[in-house]
Amino acid sequence: MQTLNVDLGDRSYPIHIGADLLSQPELLAPHIAGKQVLVVSNETVAPLYLETLKASLADYQVDTVVLPDGERYKTLETLNLIFDVALEKRHSRNTTLIALGGGVVGDMCGFAAAAYQRGVKFIQIPTTLLSQVDSSVGGKTGVNHALGKNMIGAFWQPQLVLADTTVLSTLPERELSAGIAEVIKYGLLGDAPFIDWLEDNMSALLAKDEAALTYAIHRSCQNKADVVARDEREGSVRAWLNLGHTFGHAIEHSLGYGEWLHGEAVGAGMVMAADMSARLGWISRADAERATQLIAAARLPIKAPSSMTEEQFLSAMAVDKKVLDGQLRLVLLKALGEAVVTADFEPSALLATINESLS
Ligand code: NAD
Ligand code: GLY
Numbered sequence: 571m572q573t574l575n576v577d578l579g580d581r582s583y584p585i586h587i588g589a590d591l592l593s594q595p596e597l598l599a600p601h602i603a604g605k606q607v608l609v610v611s612n613e614t615v616a617p618l619y620l621e622t623l624k625a626s627l628a629d630y631q632v633d634t635v636v637l638p639d640g641e642r643y644k645t646l647e648t649l650n651l652i653f654d655v656a657l658e659k660r661h662s663r664n665t666t667l668i669a670l671g672g673g674v675v676g677d678m679c680g681f682a683a684a685a686y687q688r689g690v691k692f693i694q695i696p697t698t699l700l701s702q703v704d705s706s707v708g709g710k711t712g713v714n715h716a717l718g719k720n721m722i723g724a725f726w727q728p729q730l731v732l733a734d735t736t737v738l739s740t741l742p743e744r745e746l747s748a749g750i751a752e753v754i755k756y757g758l759l760g761d762a763p764f765i766d767w768l769e770d771n772m773s774a775l776l777a778k779d780e781a782a783l784t785y786a787i788h789r790s791c792q793n794k795a796d797v798v799a800r801d802e803r804e805g806s807v808r809a810w811l812n813l814g815h816t817f818g819h820a821i822e823h824s825l826g827y828g829e830w831l832h833g834e835a836v837g838a839g840m841v842m843a844a845d846m847s848a849r850l851g852w853i854s855r856a857d858a859e860r861a862t863q864l865i866a867a868a869r870l871p872i873k874a875p876s877s878m879t880e881e882q883f884l885s886a887m888a889v890d891k892k893v894l895d896g897q898l899r900l901v902l903l904k905a906l907g908e909a910v911v912t913a914d915f916e917p918s919a920l921l922a923t924i925n926e927s928l929s
Pocket of ligand 1: 615618640671672673674677697698700707710720737
């Protein structure tokens with residue numbers, strides 16, 4: 571097992587990464603204050619891993635909520651199912667919520683923990699690669715609104731993140747690639763040597779090689795933990811973590827959420843960010859091509875859906891959370907391994923990038 575720390579003063583917490591962590595009660599016990607635990611999972615993950623987790627929680631009152639599976643259930647209505655059980659089973663302010671699932675379960679369980687009795691402790695047990703390298707770390711929690719994704723939420727840090735690599739054995743290939751998109755993101759935005767490693771080890775990652783996965787998760791979490799420690803509430807550098815996301819969200823929004831996985835849209839979005847950075851003369855065309863090849867090697871899309879239009883991109887990007895005072899800001903690359911958030915670009919470069927991706 572490897573452990574690293576998210577350094578946030580008295581809200582710091584460990585991330586444990588390794589095989590078979592779910593069945594090690596001693597990893598959980600130090601982070602559960604009271605006698606009550608409420609496990610939040612979903613109908614896909616619970617049949618696979620809930621019993622193993624419950625066996626590790628034998629010393630506690632354990633109640634469970636099994637949510638329907640899917641991004642479309644990431645709503646305030648579904649959140650109420652968690653509050654219903656917490657109240658019916660009389661969970662006190664000393665309870666600990668545990669998220670067992672991918673990013674959808676983790677974001678909802680975290681938000682429920684932030685709101686239940688004005689805030690209780692929670693633990694993240696992420697079960698997708700995407701949630702192990704991104705959503706379980708850093709304390710962003712929340713649900714979607716009909717008018718926007720992740721628009722209702724809170725910053726609420728967990729007590730512990732337990733990234734058990736064994737559970738990835740059942741993860742579908744498409745979900746694995748979507749997680750690798752976020753792994754590649756860390757290389758492109760701030761860790762050039764990690765790009766070299768990913769080029770050499772992409773086949774091992776796609777084959778779910780245990781050592782390769784553990785290394786990639788650890789290095790990704792280290793990168794994310796460093797950024798979050800510098801800027802927990804996204805006043806500055808945390809926005810780098812959205813590399814490719816403004817383009818990607820436009821794709822997800824235009825196709826309808828769920829058509830492409832988030833990581834797939836981010837893959838095509840990062841190709842667009844690299845292309846635009848090359849058009850602005852910030853990185854070479856060869857570097858943009860290198861980023862594109864790495865994303866393609868992860869079996870991710872490198873072009874936007876051909877059904878989309880330039881207008882769809884522009885209107886969806888106009889409502890991005892990074893729009894400030896009506897001005898669109900994008901995360902682009904000053905070099906491979908060096909992200910920047912900027913509004914300083916010619917609109918013609920953006921239009922050329924969109925049309926290149928649609929061609
Ligand atoms: P997800 O939670 O929908 O999981 C993907 C699918 O895999 C689901 O069907 C799930 O049931 C299934 N699954 C999960 N673990 C499995 C396993 N071990 N074996 C088999 N199937 C398994 O999607 P995701 O990609 O994990 O997360 C996406 C969500 O994360 C989005 O809602 C996004 O907004 C959010 N997110 C949040 C942050 C953050 O910082 N909080 C960052 C990135 C993404
Ligand atoms: N996934 C982006 C962030 O955590 O800020």
